[in-house]
Amino acid sequence: DVKVTQSSRYLVKRTGEKVFLECVQDMDHENMFWYRQDPGLGLRLIYFSYDVKMKEKGDIPEGYSVSREKKERFSLILESASTNQTSMYLCASSSQGPSYNEQFFGPGTRLTVL
């Protein structure tokens, strides 16, 4: 059973703080993704990674960075948190290749920036 876990379900931070969101998957997936989910806006891709130490910008990378030092772990970093980054953050992973496309999601982290 694929398992994607995220370090926190709920997080409250202050404006200007550096925030780390961690995601771990246990299925040896090559691809990992960070999404932001806001009501009415769906799932917006922030960054994704298709290999260790590789990263690609998604649609809304501004204000975020990522790190992938190990295959199973993908971190999202908010260098200086702002109130407009209050949101639900979802991590996902998937295998590569044309036959394996399902993205498996983590439970999400609800981040509030005060």
Place this chain on the structure above:
Amino acid sequence: GENVEQHPSTLSVQEGDSAVIKCTYSDSASNYFPWYKQELGKRPQLIIDIRSNVGEKKDQRIAVTLNKTAKHFSLHITETQPEDSAVYFCAAREGRGSTLGRLYFGRGTQLTVWP
């Protein structure tokens, strides 16, 4: 990149009725179209998918149809039940460089099934 549009944004049906959610995509090379269901407070989960070489796929009460010429695909839920109430997302995968697996998601449809 790909652009996926999803309609309607909200849908209310009576239990037992059918529900249809429609999506369009822009990249004719897209070749994989999954649908995810997200119940309140839970993570999105894949419920059905279709590949570009297939026109229709069915799994019990849910079915997906794909019209490649018109670049649209639809989710059909028959005999709806209250537990079908959730947000449904459609998605499309680019056909180029497809091994990377990036999906482009629609904005979601909030389906409410009234008992």
